[in-house]
Amino acid sequence: MKKLILTASLLAIAAGAASAQDVVRMGTEGAYPPYNFINDQGEIAGFERDLGDEMCARAQLTCEWVINDWDSIIPNLTSGNYDTIIAGMSITEEREAIVDFTQAYYPPASSLFMGMSEDFTLAGAVVAAQTNTIQAGYIAASGATLMEFATPDETVAAVRNGEADAVFADSDYLLPIANEDADLMIVGEPVQLGGGVGMALREGDARREAFDAAITSMKADGTLNALILQWFGPDAATF
Amino acid sequence: MFAFCTDPATLDPLRWFSCYLTNGAHFLFYQSFLVVFALLAVTAPVSLAFGFAAASASRSHILPVAWLGKLYTAMVRGVPDIVFFLFFILVLDQGIEYLRHQIACPEWAEEIRQGANFLVCPEARTPSSNAPQWVHEVYGFSLAVFTYAIVFGAFCGNVLYGAMRAVPHAQLETGAAYGMSRAQVFWRILVPQMWIYALPGLGNIWLILIKATPLLFLLGIEDIVYWARELGGSRNSVYQYPHPDWRFWYFLALLVFYLCLTRVSEIGLARLTGHLSRGQATAAGDTLRKAAT
Structure with a gap:
């Protein structure tokens, strides 16, 4: 005391x-x-x-x-x-x-999945997320394969070049990217985290x-x- | 920068690029090349000094000094660079803060180590948390330069030690026969002649040093690799100059930069070899002598 x-x-x-x-x-x-x-x-x-x-x-x-x-x-x-x-x-x-x-x-904002094709299920998918984020923790616990990157931009790049099936991140980060890139779209269901x-x-x-x-x-x-x-x-x- | 840059979305490609490549973020990128040159300019002479001290110490007739010199070269040469960089920066940083803490606040009651944290009193913080950001950056850079100098000093020490042994022993004996002291033989006969034997090894270390400069990025310093990744990443319309993933081009530019630096170094080293070969009892020195007569 x-x-x-x-x-x-x-x-x-x-x-x-x-x-x-x-x-x-x-x-x-x-x-x-x-x-x-x-x-x-x-x-x-x-x-x-x-x-x-x-x-x-x-x-x-x-x-x-x-x-x-x-x-x-x-x-x-x-x-x-x-x-x-x-x-x-x-x-x-x-x-x-x-x-x-x-x-x-x-x-609290929702987190979204963004991928290259509509056909996406979390089970068995490879999902990119930034290291030490709540999204990375969620993927690790979900049973899907987690692919971690140091920066947010690299997580999106991993989807573009086919390394990952989807990226999981805050909706506010992903939505502007998905809206401007014809190849990328929001897939799956939103998740509430944090x-x-x-x-x-x-x-x-x-x-x-x-x-x-x-x-x-x-x-x-x-x-x-x-x-x-x-x-x-x-x-x-x-x- | 140019007057026509006010609305980038309406520009033709040529003007768009001239605006894009001269925006504020790119100027920071260009400035970071100076960080690389500053690192080379400071590290090279300091490592050479460290190496010279280590080589001289290794030749010492006082055993503990010789051990110290040999231990330093052996230890640093044996540990992977990257481990040394990550470890030594931390040790230096915490060591400085610990010493200042002991001097500035002897009555401090709390533990310095609390779990993963290293907490010293505010007066001992280095640099002070009130210092402007550039002081923090210069401090981080200095720690990095010092670590580079220690690592490359050990390599230089080994090369110089070998070069000192390569100077014909008869010359040293002749010096002694003329009544020179041990120090006089060292400074007047050994040191001036050893450089030509050291140069190939030192040239290699210089090129390795150039190649090691991107390690700055790992130490959290905003160097050319940081900016290449930052500027090359894809950018959406939050930015004035949106573009897809251009990291390939930015890293290609770094590759060309390093190749040019290597070429310039090779030319410089070749000239230096010619200069130092004059009058030496080596094959190159012999060729020079024959060409002159």
């Missing part, structure tokens, strides 16, 4: 002393449009860039954006290379055990409340829903 109080007071001192000009390093993947991606100007853009900048402005924090591979995005957060993960990460129990999440800033998308911080990081409050205020005045509709289209789920 004594240690807990000491820790809490140390954190409070650190947060208090730092809040004036402390920089919050925002970790993202930069390869998952429209959540986050590197645009043609070479800058980080997307729904989460706009959202993150607005949250930092409301919480009166100075934020800096950092790109990190998805594969190592949680270990690099916990070891302090950056302070938050804002990278389309779904809130799950397994992740909750390692990091702290803010409330969801995007409602408890919404939230921002992750190290356990016990006091800044979580500030970001939580910023999300609450963005939900209250409708700016969050406006951002969701702007980036995910008129059919997207809102709060």
Whole structure:
């Protein structure tokens, strides 16, 4: 208990002393449009860039954006290379055990299968998914053959070149691709996974409340829903 | 970049490409080539220095120093590069933070190692979390360069050790007979003559170093491989310049780049060999001497 109080007071001192000009390093993947991606100007853009900048402005924090591979995005957060993960990460129990999440800033969205032919059944299929995603976990548990890739783009490329029968990912990532490519189509049934998308911080990081409050205020005045509709289209789920 | 680039969707292919290849993301790609050159420019001399120190130490008459030199070359040469890269970066990073932690916050009550995490006090964070992003990038790059230098220094050490033994022993004895000290023989007779014997081996290491530069990508540094994969991946209309999967062309460009770099290196090494062969008791030196008379 004594240690807990000491820790809490140390954190409070650190947060208090730092809040004036402390920089919050925002970790993202930069390869998952429209959540986050590197645009043609070479800058980080997307729904989460706009959202993150607005949250930092409301919480009166100075934020800096950092790109990190998805594969190592949680270990690099916990070891302090950056302070938050804002990278389309779904809130799950397994992740909750390692990091702290803010409330969801995007409602639980469905995950879809995308393939080259309508005739698709999960049993016995080879399905591509990104490493360490809830979709990869779902496929691994389903009995289908899981083919993992480090980046989302590689999962789609695996379907295009015939390595995999389908790719399994968030609908918001797959739908724009399926709509523009005549060879690719949504197949099978949508699956509901995860408890919404939230921002992750190290356990016990006091800044979580500030970001939580910023999300609450963005939900209250409708700016969050406006951002969701702007980036995910008129059919997207809102709060 | 050009005035006509405002609406890429309406452009003809030639203009489309001239806009596409000069957009901001591509400039970052071109800049990342400088990262490769910077790595080569810093690593080559530092590894040579490490190798020279290791070779000199291996020849030492003080046994522990000789052991140290030999242990270093044997250890690094025996461990696969990639294991060394992944391991050493981590060790350096955590070592620096641990030392700074011991100095900056001796009263810190918490464990540094908590499960998979390595948590030092905020003052000991390297670089400080308030530092701008470029400081973080330069720090990561420096760790990588240092690791490259250690690995390639061991290879250089082995080559230089062999080259030192290849200098005719009679020359060293002659030096000693003229009353030169051990250090004078080393610096005035051995070192100036060993380079011609070392050059073929050093040339090989240089080419291997060039080929090893894409390992930067594995260390999380945004190098040419990172950008080739990033820009070559298929892009939908979220981007201004949508295109299908072009990774083939981007990696082909990298292949051509590395081939050109190898060719230029070969020309440079051939010139250096000619220069160092002058007056040497080698076949090439003999040919030069005959041509001159």
